[in-house]
Amino acid sequence: MFRLVIDQQRCKGCGLCVEFCPQDDIELSSDMNEAGYHPACVISEEACTGCQMCVLMCPDVCIEIYRVKVEAEANA
Amino acid sequence: MFRLVIDQQRCKGCGLCVEFCPQDDIELSSDMNEAGYHPACVISEEACTGCQMCVLMCPDVCIEIYRVKVEAEANA
Amino acid sequence: MPERQLITGNEAAAEGAIAGGCRYFFGYPITPQNRIPEYMSEHLPLIDGVYIQAESEVAAINMVYGAAATGAWAMTTSSSPGISLMQEGLSYMIGAELPCVLVDMVRGGPGLGNIAPAQSDYWLATRGAGHGDGRCLTFAPFSVQEIYDLVGQAFPIAQKYRNPVMILADAVLASMREPCALRDRLDPPEQKPSWAVGGDQKGRQRNIVNSLWTDPPVMEEVNLRIQQRYRDAAQNETRWTEHGADDPEILVCAYGISARICQTAIEHAAEAGIACRLIRPISLFPFPTEVIADWAQRVKKVLVVELSLGQFIEDVRLAVEGACPVERFGRTGGMLVTPEEVAERIIEIA
Amino acid sequence: MPERQLITGNEAAAEGAIAGGCRYFFGYPITPQNRIPEYMSEHLPLIDGVYIQAESEVAAINMVYGAAATGAWAMTTSSSPGISLMQEGLSYMIGAELPCVLVDMVRGGPGLGNIAPAQSDYWLATRGAGHGDGRCLTFAPFSVQEIYDLVGQAFPIAQKYRNPVMILADAVLASMREPCALRDRLDPPEQKPSWAVGGDQKGRQRNIVNSLWTDPPVMEEVNLRIQQRYRDAAQNETRWTEHGADDPEILVCAYGISARICQTAIEHAAEAGIACRLIRPISLFPFPTEVIADWAQRVKKVLVVELSLGQFIEDVRLAVEGACPVERFGRTGGMLVTPEEVAERIIEIA
Amino acid sequence: MAETRLTEPIYKRPESLTEVQMHYCPGCTHGIAHRLVAEVLDELDLKDRTVAIATVGCSVYAYEYFNTDAVQASHGRGPAVATGIKRCQPDTIVFTYQGDGDLASIGLAEVMHAAARAENFTVVFINNAVFGMTRGQMAPTTLMGQKTTTTPLGRSVEQGGYPLNICELLAQIPGVAYLARETLTSPKRIRQAKRVLKKAFQVQAAGLGFSLVELVSSCPTWWYMEPLEALQWIEDVMLEQYPLKVFVDKLEDGR
Amino acid sequence: MAETRLTEPIYKRPESLTEVQMHYCPGCTHGIAHRLVAEVLDELDLKDRTVAIATVGCSVYAYEYFNTDAVQASHGRGPAVATGIKRCQPDTIVFTYQGDGDLASIGLAEVMHAAARAENFTVVFINNAVFGMTRGQMAPTTLMGQKTTTTPLGRSVEQGGYPLNICELLAQIPGVAYLARETLTSPKRIRQAKRVLKKAFQVQAAGLGFSLVELVSSCPTWWYMEPLEALQWIEDVMLEQYPLKVFVDKLEDGR
Amino acid sequence: MRQEVFMAGMGGQGVLLAGQILAQAALEAGLELSWFPLYSPEVRGGWVTCTLVIADGEVGSPVVGRPQKMILMDGIAVDNYLDRIHSGGLAIINTSLASGEVNRDDIELVTIPATDIAAQLGSEQATNMVLLGAYVQASGVVELQAVEQALHRVLPERHHDYIPTNVAALQRGAQLAEEQLQ
Amino acid sequence: MRQEVFMAGMGGQGVLLAGQILAQAALEAGLELSWFPLYSPEVRGGWVTCTLVIADGEVGSPVVGRPQKMILMDGIAVDNYLDRIHSGGLAIINTSLASGEVNRDDIELVTIPATDIAAQLGSEQATNMVLLGAYVQASGVVELQAVEQALHRVLPERHHDYIPTNVAALQRGAQLAEEQLQ
Numbered sequence A, B: 001m002f003r004l005v006i007d008q009q010r011c012k013g014c015g016l017c018v019e020f021c022p023q024d025d026i027e028l029s030s031d032m033n034e035a036g037y038h039p040a041c042v043i044s045e046e047a048c049t050g051c052q053m054c055v056l057m058c059p060d061v062c063i064e065i066y067r068v069k070v071e072a073e074a075n076a
Numbered sequence C, D: 001m002p003e004r005q006l007i008t009g010n011e012a013a014a015e016g017a018i019a020g021g022c023r024y025f026f027g028y029p030i031t032p033q034n035r036i037p038e039y040m041s042e043h044l045p046l047i048d049g050v051y052i053q054a055e056s057e058v059a060a061i062n063m064v065y066g067a068a069a070t071g072a073w074a075m076t077t078s079s080s081p082g083i084s085l086m087q088e089g090l091s092y093m094i095g096a097e098l099p100c101v102l103v104d105m106v107r108g109g110p111g112l113g114n115i116a117p118a119q120s121d122y123w124l125a126t127r128g129a130g131h132g133d134g135r136c137l138t139f140a141p142f143s144v145q146e147i148y149d150l151v152g153q154a155f156p157i158a159q160k161y162r163n164p165v166m167i168l169a170d171a172v173l174a175s176m177r178e179p180c181a182l183r184d185r186l187d188p189p190e191q192k193p194s195w196a197v198g199g200d201q202k203g204r205q206r207n208i209v210n211s212l213w214t215d216p217p218v219m220e221e222v223n224l225r226i227q228q229r230y231r232d233a234a235q236n237e238t239r240w241t242e243h244g245a246d247d248p249e250i251l252v253c254a255y256g257i258s259a260r261i262c263q264t265a266i267e268h269a270a271e272a273g274i275a276c277r278l279i280r281p282i283s284l285f286p287f288p289t290e291v292i293a294d295w296a297q298r299v300k301k302v303l304v305v306e307l308s309l310g311q312f313i314e315d316v317r318l319a320v321e322g323a324c325p326v327e328r329f330g331r332t333g334g335m336l337v338t339p340e341e342v343a344e345r346i347i348e349i350a
Numbered sequence E, F: 001m002a003e004t005r006l007t008e009p010i011y012k013r014p015e016s017l018t019e020v021q022m023h024y025c026p027g028c029t030h031g032i033a034h035r036l037v038a039e040v041l042d043e044l045d046l047k048d049r050t051v052a053i054a055t056v057g058c059s060v061y062a063y064e065y066f067n068t069d070a071v072q073a074s075h076g077r078g079p080a081v082a083t084g085i086k087r088c089q090p091d092t093i094v095f096t097y098q099g100d101g102d103l104a105s106i107g108l109a110e111v112m113h114a115a116a117r118a119e120n121f122t123v124v125f126i127n128n129a130v131f132g133m134t135r136g137q138m139a140p141t142t143l144m145g146q147k148t149t150t151t152p153l154g155r156s157v158e159q160g161g162y163p164l165n166i167c168e169l170l171a172q173i174p175g176v177a178y179l180a181r182e183t184l185t186s187p188k189r190i191r192q193a194k195r196v197l198k199k200a201f202q203v204q205a206a207g208l209g210f211s212l213v214e215l216v217s218s219c220p221t222w223w224y225m226e227p228l229e230a231l232q233w234i235e236d237v238m239l240e241q242y243p244l245k246v247f248v249d250k251l252e253d254g255r
Numbered sequence G, H: 001m002r003q004e005v006f007m008a009g010m011g012g013q014g015v016l017l018a019g020q021i022l023a024q025a026a027l028e029a030g031l032e033l034s035w036f037p038l039y040s041p042e043v044r045g046g047w048v049t050c051t052l053v054i055a056d057g058e059v060g061s062p063v064v065g066r067p068q069k070m071i072l073m074d075g076i077a078v079d080n081y082l083d084r085i086h087s088g089g090l091a092i093i094n095t096s097l098a099s100g101e102v103n104r105d106d107i108e109l110v111t112i113p114a115t116d117i118a119a120q121l122g123s124e125q126a127t128n129m130v131l132l133g134a135y136v137q138a139s140g141v142v143e144l145q146a147v148e149q150a151l152h153r154v155l156p157e158r159h160h161d162y163i164p165t166n167v168a169a170l171q172r173g174a175q176l177a178e179e180q181l182q
Ligand SMILES: Cc1ncc(C[n+]2csc(CCOP(=O)(O)OP(=O)(O)O)c2C)c(N)n1
Pocket: C028, C029, C030, C031, C057, C081, C082, C085, E056, E057, E058, E059, E075, E098, E099, E100, E101, E102, E103, E126, E128, E130, E131, E132, E133, E134, E139
């Protein structure tokens, strides 16, 4: 599983990540950030394939991606 | 027959006309002109074919060529 | 009275030029004067004029040189760094005795600086024009209306003295909107000057436009002729306005946007009981030396207000010649002074 | 004493730079200073230096800008039209607080003018450096030896004040041959200044060389810092020489080649019974204002001799401030004055 | 209960970019180009010996964004400034970042001469067919018919002449060691753009001479388009004038 | 007794040249180039509506030699000056006469942009591989290995870079309507040079756009050669770098 | 009569347009005026201010150190500029984007939740008009109707659709100011 | 001691070289000096002049309005410059290329058919040396031998072949001057 960390203050809501996400997994938030833009946010962490299309397209380098490991708890 | 009129004050004695005359009919004078150059002069008017190679090569536009008509005198 | 429209200083410069008969514009974009080329690119083609976006300011001034050589009324406009690049070209224009009009909408410098208002191209305008003894005739408007008027008037002046005329303004004046009375657009003159190149040359001597004078005595003569024109211009074109008290304690000298600010500042000072007179040179070269010299005899002090660090003050000091102390107040690098600050300073030195 | 060699002013400028530690030269040929780049192209590659023939003067000054940004001691040289083309670049250097040395072998202007000696780039040198409030520190040698010495000294001065230093000479000084004592060539400093870019950046903050200060208060601060350096330079670098009578009737002011001429002229005048003192500014900016002001109190008149039409005289008048009449004598456009003519003029006005 | 752990960052902001927020308009590809250059510097481990040269155009603040030493150069003269730097410090990696106004209009002579001198630095050339910073005037690269603030009726031969194809010009110059044109309109092309940028820096590091990468870029603001629309316009219209190609590659040739 | 009469002048000094003695060094081909241009102006009957633009180089005094209106332009900026003239007076025939220092070094941007704008004037470009007027320094067109006063050991990639081939560059620009390179080394070539010059002016007269003729020329003085030797060097050495060719001919194409 | 008004906000909030419309209204009312903008150099975003001086005689300085009146579009503008209002002056504050609390008691205050009102009227873009309406009402510098007319002059034809909303916004702002000042 | 000498001729006549050789001789004699050329800008041809001031103290002005001494290489030089010689001064005139008649009786005159003499010595190029020799003899500014030595310094190695002819020319010029001045 992958986790997108989108820097919502940096984001200018250009929508390129939204357009190029093959999973349609990003949308623009209806909230505004301080600069007055509607920033991008992930729709479902599950759906993300970590393909980095969003990263490649983002002109403002707002997106970092991490692989998320789901581990059984040690004492489970 | 052709007559070359070489402006000897203009001539800088570069020798290009001399070199390119197919008839070898031009030489540099041993006299100096006012600018201190040895100007070109025609060797034999007869030998000149009017081919204008000298004119074409002359960087200082010193050479004019005329066709010379030899006429019997009117009352001869 | 013609209708007054709310336009920017940039638009006033562009429309003023067209109204004055200019039909040839060559320029390169630079903030804060981009509206001028934009306006020209829109309007000139509609009236058989020429707008060419040059590849650089160096090219622009040389296009103007060529245009001027044909007798055309040509213009370029720019802002500080661009004017620096035109220095060689201006020197050539002066050497070849060619007229043109240029506008410098001064921004904060040096270097890339910023796009805020400044007056730090005073020397560049009045002592500039590159190498050699030539100078630009220089006029400094202080309102949108005056930009419009002066730019239009600059063309015949340039022609008369066969010398570039510089209109020196700044980023505030460029972007400021004020009511401006627009006149009908004049047609360019039909008659080409006798020295102009091109056109039908049959039956007249060929004309040569040139600034190369290998022989120093000839070159010197050209220079003396140019200087004589400057003296003539000093006779005919020296302009200034005066505001304020007839019996002042303090003489305030300022031009352009600073003078606007000082207009209000001396009112503040008057309210505080200090009588001031404001001399505002409109022509910076020729400089209104005499009027300043006269008043300097009669005041306690002179305050020079300039948005630069001691340029304009030198012309004032050259006029005052020690008759009384001359002080400077101002900012630089794109900072403005306010009327309140100037008034305070007046009160301090009075 | 090191051996004296008969070299031209151009060669002195080139060798003086090398002797002073300069190893980086970027220039574009122009008469009458072609011997400088030629000399550099021959010598610099032999000592691990760099000679680059720039495609233009605009490129040359910008190469110097880049070189200076690395902390290198870099130089360019030119003559009047070329210096005009460097105005924007100089303004950038000042704005970015970068040092360099440049030489202007002034020729007759304006425009293409001629290649004869002139001093008509006085304003270009002292009030120039393009747009904005910056200026070049300017020194005017008057002999081949002094060219050699000053060019060498100019590099550490430029570094100290982080500002371009201009050496202002002319076509006579450029081509003149005089005995010149040559010192050993200094190595360039090993230590780069803390602000220099490039090299190994690990473990230090990154350096930025920049003249863009969008925020006017910051830009103003930069300007005030630069002005403070000029004031420091006025304290430390103001240079002049004095010649002639201790109790003069006439004060003669001249710099560079004119001052050489005046040296002999005041001897002629003395023979005719007129005591003169010659003040020769070596530094034109900073200007030796005080010494001129002092002497102006004690003489009948000041005679300014310049090979230009009223440029240098303004600095003298700003110093004299009306204390006594100031007159000008000189030629322009490549004409020289002779000692005899100057002496005559002295006698006339005395 | 399962615990999620963020491990393995798959993509992190490159170290060769500072944290400063870039000032470009939304969707402007300048930002993408910056990121790619920074990634290349990271990957080639050049950050600590690079000098970035910001020029005059929208990217004038590039010196704030690249986390390297930096010099701001006057309009068009970046290649001359780079020459000065590189000649004094040949071991430093130097690149200019120039717009089409900067490089192709006022600075044409400087870039061509640097190429002719085989100066060993890299030019990142952002061709967005317009002067962005100064409000959208015509650039030398503006397309025929394109409306700008100084070609209100569209560029015409009469007023503006023809577009300049910089790569095609530079390809004539033997001092050029690497020369390529790419664009930034899709993930695929962006990846390719990064590859060519990397090549350019490798060519420099190998001392082979002048390298330039032209990136056909967008200016949504002065094209009066949405960001996506702008990318589409590049694909549909601009690339016809500016075909993508590796023009010169001396690294490849030499191997 | 027979009388000889001078009739039929076969060759007379062209009217488009003044009587002023040219100042060029002996054997310098600048003079040949001047003559050819003047002959073309005569033959096309353009003398009375031509403005010649002298630039800065040995040919700076060209305004004294061409018997037309003339403008002396600053170093390298001839094409900008020509643009100003031609745009104000489209019916005037305008040509610049530029050396390789003037055109290819300081003035590279101006000539390329004039070509890109398809400015309708003619450039006569004298490539003599050296800055003649200023004492023989390296020009952008100087050959590899050629000794000049600023390449005392011969031009090398390290110091001077590679020669610039102006025609090859300009051939990339669509605004160019006529473009040819010739030389002046023999009567045959000189005749051909005149033909291409004539074409260039015809192209201008027809309003087709930018035209340029490069003439590979000699500088005996700074090549340190005799005039003939210099011509031979052109043939033997220079033409390899600068092959003779008609690059663009829109007059021909259009017919 | 000489009235100085300073307006400040972020790019995109219509600061300059509001200023220009008021300037046009003043022109049509036969007054003298001078308007100038100062803004940060970003193409989009950044801060924007303008100063408008209206007078019935010569305007004098277009630059004003301590303006009599201000329209402040958001909290940042309030923080940056409120201090500068001339004692006895007037501030119109957009309380949708700023708190109405200020540390000055020597000025008149009109607080309008302009963005909210504009949104209610159908377009947040009309925030500037709400504040302008309030200002015109509070200052009395020109008739509100003159401002409405100026809208037609200043807005390009293609934006005339927005005029009804803008007029409503002006009127609503004026009304609120009137209420507050009573 | 301060001696000013002005030399003038056409390009190619060796005016500058003569000046430089004399300057070098003066340097090696431990004197101060200043030499400067002025010429027309043609690459070849045109007029050439130079001025040399030699002194045993500070040189002062390198520019001289009325030089004490002149070397005039041809008729044009005589026409252009002779007027300027300081009263009581000295002119060395090359009578091969100028008439020896002058309209001044307040100066000393040495007339030498230098070109002819040089030609006799095998090289017209040595004309300048004949005149220089005459000048050195007439002026006594330095020893003739110093000039001969200076030749070695100033001429590039590859031209040292010419030195014997040049020395002969110097000596012949000196001799003729001595004869005339007796
Ligand atoms: C000498 C000079 N001339 C003009 C300008 C104004 N100027 C700034 S940026 C620019 C054009 C920028 O266009 P481009 O290089 O294409 O960059 P973009 O903004 O499109 O990225 C101009 C003309 C300047 N700063 N300096």
